[in-house]
Every structure is written in C-alpha cells, then in structure tokens.
Amino acid sequence: MHNLEPMHHLEHRLVRCFSSVFPDLDEEQIRNASIESVPGWHSLASVTLISVVQEEFGVQVSLTDLPNLVSFSAVQNYVQHHLAS
Amino acid sequence: MKLIDALAVIRRPLPGNAPFLRVSLACGFTPLHFETFLTAALRERSSAERVEITTGLFGDLAGNIEGIRPAGCDALVAVLEWQDLDLRLGVRNLGGWRVAELPDIVKSAQRMLARLEKAILTAAASIPTYISLPTLPLPPLFTTPSQQASAYELELRQALSTFAASLATQTRIRILSASHLDEISPPSNRFDVQSELLAGFPYQLSHASALAELLAALIRNPSPKKGLITDLDDTLWSGILGENGVDGVSWHIDQKAHIHGLYQQLLASLASAGILTAVASKNEPALVQQAFEREDLLIDKQSLYPIDVHWGPKSESVRRILKTWNIAADSVIFIDDSPMELAEVKAVFPEMEFLLFPKTDYQAFWQLLRRLRDAFGKAIVSEEDSIRLDSIRAAAALEKSSNGEGTSLDSFLQDAKASVTIAFGKEKEDHRAFELINKTNQFNLNGKRLTESSWMAYFNDPTTFLMTVSYEDKYGALGKIAVLLGRMGGKAATIDYWVMSCRAFSRRIEHQCLGWLFENLDLQEIGFAYQPTDRNKPIQDFLAGIAATPLPTDVRVSRADFAEKCPPLFHQAKATVNA
Numbered sequence: 001m002h003n004l005e006p007m008h009h010l011e012h013r014l015v016r017c018f019s020s021v022f023p024d025l026d027e028e029q030i031r032n033a034s035i036e037s038v039p040g041w042h043s044l045a046s047v048t049l050i051s052v053v054q055e056e057f058g059v060q061v062s063l064t065d066l067p068n069l070v071s072f073s074a075v076q077n078y079v080q081h082h083l084a085s
Numbered sequence: 086m087k088l089i090d091a092l093a094v095i096r097r098p099l100p101g102n103a104p105f106l107r108v109s110l111a112c113g114f115t116p117l118h119f120e121t122f123l124t125a126a127l128r129e130r131s132s133a134e135r136v137e138i139t140t141g142l143f144g145d146l147a148g149n150i151e152g153i154r155p156a157g158c159d160a161l162v163a164v165l166e167w168q169d170l171d172l173r174l175g176v177r178n179l180g181g182w183r184v185a186e187l188p189d190i191v192k193s194a195q196r197m198l199a200r201l202e203k204a205i206l207t208a209a210a211s212i213p214t215y216i217s218l219p220t221l222p223l224p225p226l227f228t229t230p231s232q233q234a235s236a237y238e239l240e241l242r243q244a245l246s247t248f249a250a251s252l253a254t255q256t257r258i259r260i261l262s263a264s265h266l267d268e269i270s271p272p273s274n275r276f277d278v279q280s281e282l283l284a285g286f287p288y289q290l291s292h293a294s295a296l297a298e299l300l301a302a303l304i305r306n307p308s309p310k311k312g313l314i315t316d317l318d319d320t321l322w323s324g325i326l327g328e329n330g331v332d333g334v335s336w337h338i339d340q341k342a343h344i345h346g347l348y349q350q351l352l353a354s355l356a357s358a359g360i361l362t363a364v365a366s367k368n369e370p371a372l373v374q375q376a377f378e379r380e381d382l383l384i385d386k387q388s389l390y391p392i393d394v395h396w397g398p399k400s401e402s403v404r405r406i407l408k409t410w411n412i413a414a415d416s417v418i419f420i421d422d423s424p425m426e427l428a429e430v431k432a433v434f435p436e437m438e439f440l441l442f443p444k445t446d447y448q449a450f451w452q453l454l455r456r457l458r459d460a461f462g463k464a465i466v467s468e469e470d471s472i473r474l475d476s477i478r479a480a481a482a483l484e485k486s487s488n489g490e491g492t493s494l495d496s497f498l499q500d501a502k503a504s505v506t507i508a509f510g511k512e513k514e515d516h517r518a519f520e521l522i523n524k525t526n527q528f529n530l531n532g533k534r535l536t537e538s539s540w541m542a543y544f545n546d547p548t549t550f551l552m553t554v555s556y557e558d559k560y561g562a563l564g565k566i567a568v569l570l571g572r573m574g575g576k577a578a579t580i581d582y583w584v585m586s587c588r589a590f591s592r593r594i595e596h597q598c599l600g601w602l603f604e605n606l607d608l609q610e611i612g613f614a615y616q617p618t619d620r621n622k623p624i625q626d627f628l629a630g631i632a633a634t635p636l637p638t639d640v641r642v643s644r645a646d647f648a649e650k651c652p653p654l655f656h657q658a659k660a661t662v663n664a
Contacts, residue, residue, distance in 0.1 A: 017089060
C-alpha cells in the first residue's frame, strides 16, 4: 500500500492533467466533468487525457478501458485503484 | 518533455502578428502525440513563431510526400517507419511472414524506397526537408534468433542506408542522426505495441518526445559558433613549455599525452572547415615560435591565427583576437586547463562560452570533443570556409599597410590590384549567399533573416534579382563576400536585403556594387529597405555618406547624387549576368 497518496494530492494532480487537455474549464467544472458535459471531450481528447494521466501517475491504462473512463470521478477511481494494487 | 508540458507550451499566447512556421508532417502512422511534441519543441526553439503542422493520410507516407504543395510550406518533415516500406514490416497488417515471402518483402521495400527517394527529391527542390529513418525495431519476421542478423534484415538496412546516403548529399535535405537518437531514446523503450494496434500510434511518449526534440533541432538549429581560442600548455600539448622545453612537451600515446594529440586533430579539422582558431597563451613568444616548428604537430601553425603570446592577462589577448577576427564574443569558445584563466577572461567577456580542458579526465575530454563538434557543426563546408583565415590575415595586412605613414587609402586601394566579380541573376541554389544573409550583422541593410522557404519564394516574383560579389586582391581572395536581393521597377530598383562580410570592409566594394547597378541596369534611382539595428552601424555610416542625414527608413539615392558622392574606385570589375 506504499503507493497510496493523500486523496487531495492525487485529486490536485488529476485536475492538472484535465486542465492540460481542457484548458477552458475551471477547477470546479473539471471536478464535475464528464463526456456528456464537456463538448471537447471527443475520442482524440480521451486518448490525450489518458496518455497525460499515464505519464503523470506512472500507471498503465489499457486502451480497452477507455470507454469506461468518461468522467473525472471515473478516472480518479481508476487511478486510485491502480496505485493501490 | 512530458506530454502535459508540451500541451502547455503549445497553448502559450503569441502576438497577433507572429509569423507562421508551416510544417508538413508526412508519416504513415497517426501523428497524435508526436504532432503535439513536434509543435511544442518548435515553439520552444522559436518562441516568436506560430507553428502550424499539417498532416496527411494514415498509412500512405509516399502519397503524403507526393501530395505536398510547396506554397505556404516552410518545412517538410518525413518520419519513416519500417511498415511504410512494406506493410508486412509492421504489426497492424497480417500479410504473412513465411520464409518464402521474405525475398518479396525485401524487394517491395527496395521499390518503395526508390519511390520515396523520387518524391523527397521533388519536394526538396522547393522545401527544406528533414527525414527521420525508421526508429522502431523490425518485427520478428526473420528466421534467425534475435542475436543473429538475418541476411534479409541486412539487405533491408543496406537499401535504407543507400537511400539515406544519397539524399544526404542534397543541400536542402537533412537526415536525423540515428546514433544520436539512440543516445537519448534507448531503442528497447520506443515501441508501444498496444498504442500501435489500438490507436495506430506506435511510439512510447518518451520516444515521441525525443524524436520531436531532435527534429526541431534540425529545423531550427542554433547558429554555429565561429571561433575557438585555445591555451597552449597542458591544453594544446601536455607539459609546460617554459619548464619542459620545446622537446619536452608532448601529445603522443607513449607519453600518455594522446588526448592532446586528439585535441590538435580536432582543431585542425575545425580549422579546415573554416572555423577560426587562435591561441591565447602566457608564454615566451620565442619559445612558442620554436614549438610550432615541430614537425610532429597535428595542427599546422598556419591554421592558428592570431597566436597571441605574452605574460599579461589573457583577456587582453582575447580582445585583440576578437578585433582581428571582427566577430562578437558570443560566437566564440575559449578553452584553457586553468579555471583561474577561464574566470579572468569570463569576467571581461561573460557572453563567451568557456570550456575547461580536462587533462586527466578522459571521459570529460571525450565530452569536450563532442561539444566542440556540436558547437561548430555545419551542414555544408563552402569554398569561402576554406579561405576565411587567409582573408583575415589579408585584412590584417591591409590594415597594417594602410595605417602606415605617408599613405592614403586611395593609394593603398590603387596598389591592392583588386578585382570584383559580380554575378547577377536568380541563382537561388547559392548556399553561400543564403548563409551570408542569415549570419551577417554589421553591414546588413535591415537585420532581416530569410528561411529557406522564404528565400525560394522571394525569387518567384519575376522582378526580383540576386546579385553576389566576390573579391580578390594582391593580399589574397576573400571569396563571395556580398549579397544583394532586390526588385526592378523601370528605371528604379529597390534593395530588400544587402549584406557584406566584415572581412571586406574598407575596400569600397559597397560603392562598386551600387555603381555597377546604376551603370549596368541603367537605373536613375535605387531605394533601400533600410532599418537600423543594434549592430548595423557600418551600413548606416555608408548610407549616410551617400544619402540624406539623418537617415529616413525609406532611403533613396539618385544616380546623380551617387556619382557626386562616390569616391574613386580602383577595382577591376567583371560580371556574369544570367537571365
């Protein structure tokens, strides 16, 4: 469990990742972001976002999981799970 | 660079009037993050430019290159991978790896290389072209175990090398160094199989970043340094001349002084490529003179100029050397084995680059050699490079003569037996002319630079012309030293660019240029797209001498005014005029 980091720290880093791909969103909008609520969240943005997240957290994201990573909270849960395992 | 940083770089605001750098990226894979990294790397190197990258169709590298339209394109970047030569050399297609199919794969790759070569040569005729050869491993299609090279693999690599070597001879084509890429992007960490199969993007992010960085460095490379000033004792040779004597200093392997021999060898190589090399040494001049008579020296004494030897501060030597070379300190590297000497010169010339000669650390010495090659690296060695030092010696001799008592500049110029050779036309393949436009600061009409593509585009206007001037006198040849780019309009011409090497000052060559234009183009007026810069005082002084003072930005000189103000010219002028 040594990979676990404080929740707020992880969330802050994840907000940075989202912000790099969706620079027009503020922090609050990012925390509530989902594929339905963000107009620019298309497939290319998804691939870019996941690549940024992989690089930031050092987790390997399977591209087959991509269809499930459709909101900030889904990505957050995914990263938490992989850091813990 | 990480992807998150690259995304931040490309979103940095630019002024509304920022010029475009339009790059056509030709590759067979989905450019995805590579496009992002390349845009960011170019922005980092050229922060004032708006980088715009266009890409082509997936899986059609050759077609993408063949479809390039030169108009509005400043650079073509072609990124090859093995599957671009034959789809069976990739993993996204299941064309078969049976033994019987291997010869056909090789033949098919050879055919594709021939097609690519033709397409690249066509594109490079109008656009500067940058090529990355395959960077990813070949798939395991050969029958040999991985530690054994297959004959088919070697045939493929041979075909690729022949293709690259042929293209590398072209002036407007640059091939990315695969061995340099190997150093910063380990081959085993490059291929992302999942991304390739699911997204058509074959690179690990770190590899995409490294490849983009190197390509950006090829496209927007820093200007090479121009001069190197070296110490002698424990630097050019091992030992102290004043203590060990002329025969006691060494640079040979049997005296464990081989690194000094290698250093001499590299300096000789740099000098032969037109890099200015000089000596600043605290020593007895007569002793240094004797040491340079040793026949086993690997660098010719004639390649080192000036050799400034005395017991005073080295910064004094450096000041004299820079004055003789007439170049700025930021174009020069100073090398010494003494940190104290480096610090003394650095205090006076902080903009210079300083390198410690690591006389006992062989690895650091190896890095020093590599740094020197990088700092002075140039794609093409021109004829002018080979005579640069001679012309500086000639200039020094001329200055010394013209400063003598009871003489005038007129009588010296008359005695110089100078000849000026003018080439007038549209010879846009003139690399030396392009180089002069982009590196000359002092006699420079406006300080404007030209990219290769804007250079080519300039000549699309039928009214434009290129005039180059070569010079020779009894002191030696200076080679091609002046370039004018202008436009004709009836009885008037406008000069848009005008540069002249500082080595050619004080010879009235600039007067000869205008005189020739007035006379041979039957002009009544010449206009100049003049702009003052921090460094172009020589051309400001010249224009002020023949035009109104203070200088307006729209400088115009009439034929009558020029005839009145032009001093006597003693050159023998020859000209070739091409349609």
